[in-house]
Amino acid sequence: MIHYIVAAFLVTFKFYTMKTTICLRPFCLLLVLTLFSIIHPVAFGQKRCSVAVSDSEFEQYKGAIKAESFSDNQMEVAKQVPLCLSTTQIKAVMAIFSFEESKLSFAKFAYPNCVDFKNYYLINSALTYTSSKTELNQFVKSQPAPTEEEPIVPKKNIPDQTTDADPVVVPPKNTTPPRKTGWVPKTTPKTVPANSSDPNYDAYIKAQQQMQSFFVMTLGMGENQIDQSSDVHKPEEDPSTLPAKAPRVVITAPELNQENNFTARTTQKKMTVSGVISSSVGIYEVFINDTEAILNQKGEFFGDVFLSPGENQISIKAKDTKGQNAKIGFKVVRESGQTIPDTPPKETVKEETVVPSPVTPPAAFVSEIDKDIPKLGKTNKDAIAVVIGNQRYSKAKSVDYAENDARSMKAYLINMLGYKEGNILYYENASLSDFNTVFGTSENPKGRLYNTIKQGVSDVIIYYSGHGAPGLKNSKAYFVPVEADPNYMENGGYSIDVLYQNLKKLPAKTITLFSDACFSGADVFDKISPMVIRAKEPVKEGMKNTTLISSCTGTEVSCWHTDEHHGLFTFYLLQALKNYKETDLNKDKQVSLDEVFKSLADNNEGVPYFARRKFGLNQTPVIQGPKTRILFKY
Secondary structure, rough: HHHHHHHHHHHHHHHHHOOOOOHHHHHHHHHHHHHHHOOOHHOOOOOOOOOOOOOHHHHHHHHHHOOOOOOHHHHHOOOHHHHHHOHHHHHHHHOOOOHHHHHHHHHHHHHHHHHHHHHHHHHHOOOHHHHHHHHHHHHHHHHOOOOOOOOOOOOOOOOOOOOOOOOOOOOEEEEEEEEOOOOOOOOOOOOOOOOOOOOEEEEHHHHHHHHOOOOOOOOOOOOOOOOOOOOOOOOOOOOOOOOOOOEEEEEEEEEOOOOOOOEEOOOOOEEEEEEEEOOOOOEEEEEEEOOEEEEEOOEEEEEEOOOOOOOEEEEEEEEOOOOEEEEEEEEEEEEOOOOOOOOOOOOOOOOOOOOOOOOOOOOOOOOOOHHHOOOOOOOOOOOOOEEOOOOOOOOOOOOOHHHHHHHHHHHHHHHHOOHHHHEEEEEOOOHHHHHHHHOOOOOOOOOHHHHHHOOOOOOOEEEOOOOOOOOOOOOOOEOOOOOOHHHHHHHHHEEHHHHHHHHHHOOOOOOEEEEEEEOOOOOOOOOOHHHHHOOOOOOOOOOOOEEEEEOOOOOOOOOEEEEOEHHHHHHHHHHHHOOOHOOOOOOOEEHHHHHHHHHOOOOOOHHHHHHHHHOOOOOOOOEEEEOOEEEEOO
């Protein structure tokens, strides 16, 4: 600040030594001081924002940002006016942006006008990557210390408004909040009254009592901080008269406590994460590492995570029906070696009784294609993918291995093709609403995929494993959502014609569609012979930047590789990626779509041969569109 004062003195002296009218000198001095106060308010003690914009103004601000279709335009609107915002409001704006760099950019922009800047460490929970959080923390530390507002002291004639709730814990000045992953409050959260409106209360309390130590998830908290004073319900409150509170969760598996530093350890490649969520308004969705978890009416959720050797960060995110978000994280370490089963206690028996040896349960099956997936270390930071695995149908036969297909495809996209996990729109058991949301409708093609890509920059891969079927009335081809009635595809299916029309309007650099589905209707229709129905070929004109690779022709059936628990097409597709040096026919250290297709469709080594040998059926993969496009380099 001293150098600003010196500069002001020198400029003022210059004005006084100029040959000008004496009466103008005070005006010139005032002008100089005013300009300096504008240039550097901190130097003159100007106080920063103390009151955030009203809720109505903030909603208008968010609405203007959301109205823009592209991330750059959204950022331009967001930065037009530096509003006074709270940390909660800043996080709400960051949630609008799809890309991490945009979230980080806005977080830096908003810091000077944050009304509760002491709580800015809470912004970290809105960022996904550790590097982004570190960069934000360094940015905040580099900023000049703001002038603090004087605390407001209540007048003596105002009655005491305190309750028996725990006091709010405010971080001390100039200290960094605790960053230990898995930190939990030392005190047990208050219980909910028996007449609470929370339908999941009983399951939540039961799970909580079974845990020696547990995580609590609350609104606005990240994976590393939990507000000790935050409580979902208070015994003296009537839930029907109060605003909705954020969800809470108890993690029931894996076991996490202070003794193991809130870090689970396993030798398995896959782990099931489960828990129970409590919410007074209802849970809308739960994600485990960006994969939607299975959620039942009791608030219980579970999902599998694939683990790489060493340390793995597990993130659980939940949203309630009011749009309130919560997030928490912990670590799982995958260790080398074989799992040693616990020896069961021996029963007390007579001497002459022979005790049989305990039978070791078989290990969870892992396909050869899912073992030792190569990690090429390449990145494609702007690439976007959509991965859908529809297995559990309510009105049709299950597609036994579709979920395995989707999970494996996601793993290959990340490890071999360099896709960011946050750039993969992942769906297991997608509904018609999910298809419309991600790909758009015939009336509005700008779905989630359209709004996520960078125009002319993003490579897009779409992968689908599940049922396909023809419409019985119009014979058009459809992807089958999990709740659809196959006999009414025209009403409940997602039209491939609509998909292709919307892909034509997608301003992506390249588009590649892998479809492990047949459209003959086999195993879909009940009491109807589907083989006499031929789906009409969708219109593909105008798809110059799109390559379509299908598992079979329109009249054939897509088979399953039952030995490997995958779709036959998907297994050989992933095998072509895994054995990339063999797939690279011209040995130019890059793999094209044509090379991948030749590998998986080989008449003696690929899909056609195995389908004939195992099932006596014809299955002929098909490729349409540009073939020479490079899929990845190594």
